[in-house]
Amino acid sequence: MKNRELQNYKCKNTKCITQVEKYVPQSFTLIDKKNNTYNCDYCNAENIFQKH
Numbered sequence: 001m002k003n004r005e006l007q008n009y010k011c012k013n014t015k016c017i018t019q020v021e022k023y024v025p026q027s028f029t030l031i032d033k034k035n036n037t038y039n040c041d042y043c044n045a046e047n048i049f050q051k052h
Contacts, residue, residue, distance in 0.1 A: 006038070006049070011042070016045060026040075028040055036050065
């Protein structure tokens with residue numbers, strides 16, 4: 001799967017390093033294209049993003 005930075009999306013895990021350290025870019029791996037499900041590359045939390 002492909003890692004990607006998603007602009008304007010944040011990891012839902014409140015303990016994720018990206019919530020505390022603002023210099024760390026958000027980075028996710030797509031795990032289910034149909035449902036827009038991504039795993040955070042730092043904490044591995046599953047995130048579902050709605051299309052705009």
